[in-house]
Amino acid sequence: MNINSTSNLGKFVWKSQSVPGYGFQQVRNKWANWMMVRDVKRRRMSAENFLERTRINALRKNDVLPLEIRELADKEINKFEFNATPLRIHDRCAVTSRPRGNVLEWRLSRIVWRHLADYNKISGVQRAMWG
Structure with missing residues (x-):
């Protein structure tokens, strides 16, 4: 998946200065603790899968499409890792x-x-x- 896509949120989460460890590091250590490492991992995974995940979710939630297509999208959404969900970012x-x-x-x-x-x-x- 291309990270340099046109999505605004994907660009923000991946290339922002506010994501620790991407181009800008802290003075004392690279990470403050293990929870920060986990948070950065979730932010990166969410950014990488953002476009594809939103497309599949749009298919899942579309009431106009036939039920078969929505069921296929429901099965397809489970291929992403659990940490790739934006809701997991704290x-x-x-x-x-x-x-x-x-x-x-x-x-x-x-x-x-x-x-x-x-x-x-x-x-x-x-x-x-x-x-």
């Missing part, structure tokens, strides 16, 4: 691999995000001031 911090309290726009945990924002390391973030 939002984790790209630095610490923390699963909870993430700021989704930057894909960082609230703790890391706050630390970087305090030292002006995040573009477009300004500290609130009252006076």
Whole structure:
């Protein structure tokens, strides 16, 4: 399957800077822990199978098509590995691999995000001031 296809989501998941280990690595280690390794594996598999999987799902959910074609698509969808499903991707911090309290726009945990924002390391973030 060609990864350089025209799909926007496939491009984002595969070539984005927010996917750790693809062109940009962390300073201390390549991965924070084993859960991050598993998450990156799921993101890559999901990106590789994105186009074919969405086509088969469209056939499965189409009410206009005959029942035989929909049943064939149901059997065909099972050929993908379980980790290739986009629902298996869990939002984790790209630095610490923390699963909870993430700021989704930057894909960082609230703790890391706050630390970087305090030292002006995040573009477009300004500290609130009252006076």
